[in-house]
Amino acid sequence: MNVKKCLTAAVMIAAGTLGFSLPGVVSPIPDTSGEYVFYEDKTFNRESIVGFLYYSEASYAIRYYAPATESEKEKDITLYISVNPDNPVLELTGETFRGADAGDADLVNYLRDLFYDFTAQRKRVIIEDFSDVKNSAEAPQFGGDVVFNFSAYVPVFNIESVNSVNGKYVFRLQTAGLLTSSDDQSFAFYKGAAGLPEDSVRDADIPKAKKTVVEFDSHEITIDEGWTKTMENLWTLKESSLLIISKGEVPEGTVPEDYIHFLRRRLLEGTSMSYSLWQHKKVEEKGNSLYITCVYYQPSVQNRLRTMEIVTLNSDNTIHFVNLTVYDYVYQKNRKYFDKIIKSYKEN
Structure with missing residues (x-):
């Protein structure tokens, strides 16, 4: 054991509860440095996960991972971004990425767009009394009209899932976590929850x-x-x-x-x-x-x-x-x- x-x-x-949230967002439970989330992303034709890591109110990481298939190699890309925390409107001030090659421009743009859109979606709702919130919205990256499901117990964007109008999820939380030190590689090493071996x-x-x-x-x-x-x-x-x-x-x-x-x-x-x-x-x-x-x-x-x-x-x-x-x-x-x-x- x-x-x-x-x-x-x-x-x-x-640990103390001091923390911050996204620019322009008031959250019932402010994020703490090292909190992260990973989602299953059904918009891809291959098994894919997307994760977001909160370093501080001014810096974040976004990670895309897809295991190798018979026709495609393993893909592991991390985008590091910085924002202006004093601007209530999301303003990127810098970015670097790791693991992307020349053919991954669209994928890197998708990750950046998710960060912009999720920030905007979160700013459109108010989470009170720690109650879950549903909000209908148009999200082109998810095929049009969808429903965002928010929960105060989910870090970063408070997004638990995104469902299509027929109720099926297109983006669903797999895991949430907290890095315990600068040496904790939990965010960098996570490879998804699909097909996990039994105990x-x-x-x-x-x-x-x-x-x-x-x-x-x-x-x-x-x-x-x-x-x-x-x-x-x-x-x-x-x-x-x-x-x-x-x-x-x-x-x-x-x-x-x-x-x-x-x-x-x-x-x-x-x-x-x-x-x-x-x-x-x-x-x-x-x-x-x-x-x-x-x-x-x-x-x-x-x-x-x-x-x-x-x-x-x-x-x-x-x-x-x-x-x-x-x-x-x-x-x-x-x-x-x-x-x-x-x-x-x-x-x-």
């Missing part, structure tokens, strides 16, 4: 054991004696699963409910070569708790990890976190077992 990945989310939530076959046998209740402050969750306590707030089940319980506080001067929305976005993002598969996410609100399920793909080791997290905002502005992480193969073989643990969570 990759404990580092599981602990990263808990560490990242302590490795693992020992999925979970022997029956006597139930035991884990109590923390006024909260509790029920596991069993098959789990081993390895740290003050960490339990492991064989080599397949771990449970982390932690506590934090709402930063001073921050509206508690807004901070929970910020955490929701963070917990839906991948980190450090571990990619959150957006189409597998599940989010539920129950009382003052947020239940978030994500599936992460780690291509370097071909792992799939499933995380089930509970974030509870307490009346004293403290926050309790429960993180149950399982290899996805083990979860699929023992759904009821792990779901029962999450369902056992109580606030006394």
Whole structure:
């Protein structure tokens, strides 16, 4: 089990919420340097993804990737652009690109046009109360009339998908993430979510054991004696699963409910070569708790990890976190077992 990945989310939530948004755009959750998104782009005849990376309010990267086919070579182009952050109208002040050859002029222009158009589309809508927004628009690059679907929990443009008038998507979010350092190559190395291998076959046998209740402050969750306590707030089940319980506080001067929305976005993002598969996410609100399920793909080791997290905002502005992480193969073989643990969570 990759404990580092599981602990990263808990560490990242302590980061400050300072950030910015696109020129002329007010976003409920400002972007943080290193946030990125990748989309499946159906306007191409070959499998293609397009990604956007936010460095700062003045600099971005756009990446196009298409795997090799029988008749076409692999294509990997990155366009780096700078803009004037003080101009409410998008103004490019410089650009460089990598990976493009003489025959890729149209593709580079397409990437640049997407940035212009997505900025314009985002400025046409107002996202309030963190609610999803739909907006009909004309987008020539997508064949004419389409519907843009916006979500505050998606970085950069807040675009979750673009659908044709018949409801089929032409541009859909595959993953969102946050680079954790200048050495993090997650944006540069991502090659799409199509055809990902399944999680490795693992020992999925979970022997029956006597139930035991884990109590923390006024909260509790029920596991069993098959789990081993390895740290003050960490339990492991064989080599397949771990449970982390932690506590934090709402930063001073921050509206508690807004901070929970910020955490929701963070917990839906991948980190450090571990990619959150957006189409597998599940989010539920129950009382003052947020239940978030994500599936992460780690291509370097071909792992799939499933995380089930509970974030509870307490009346004293403290926050309790429960993180149950399982290899996805083990979860699929023992759904009821792990779901029962999450369902056992109580606030006394």
